Amino acid sequence: MINTIILVFLGGAVGAVLRELLMLGVPNLADGIPLSILLANIVASFLLGLASGLFQKGILSADVNLLISTGVMGGLSTFSSFVFGAFVLMSGSVHGMFSAVIYLTISIILGYVAVLGGLRLTGASVAS
Numbered sequence: 001m002i003n004t005i006i007l008v009f010l011g012g013a014v015g016a017v018l019r020e021l022l023m024l025g026v027p028n029l030a031d032g033i034p035l036s037i038l039l040a041n042i043v044a045s046f047l048l049g050l051a052s053g054l055f056q057k058g059i060l061s062a063d064v065n066l067l068i069s070t071g072v073m074g075g076l077s078t079f080s081s082f083v084f085g086a087f088v089l090m091s092g093s094v095h096g097m098f099s100a101v102i103y104l105t106i107s108i109i110l111g112y113v114a115v116l117g118g119l120r121l122t123g124a125s126v127a128s
Contacts, residue, residue, distance in 0.1 A: 011071015044077035049118020
């Protein structure tokens with residue numbers, strides 16, 4: 001039990017630092033769409049699919065999968081920032097509402113495609 005907590009804690013710290021570096025280094029798009037959050041979530045989705053596929057294939061141990069999938073990817077991706085970014089866009093104007101819908105749609109579709117890509121890259125089964 002304590003090993004699980006330590007692995008998630010360490011992985012989460014790494015993921016959160018990576019997310020912050022993205023947020024500091026990647027500007028918003030011209031219409032206010034938070035590109036850093038979009039990138040963090042898409043990259044985390046892809047890496048989560050990749051790690052899950054490698055775990056299914058027996059290449060990653062349960063501990064390494066926990067460290068990466070729950071810890072690092074949990075710290076890198078963030079639902080709260082995702083929703084807050086959409087909220088900020090929606091609060092602006094009708095144009096902001098349109099941008100928010102585009103942002104949410106792109107995030108969900110690309111996130112799905114990224115997970116699927118990560119799984120397919122490893123040759124793992126898509127349904128588990």
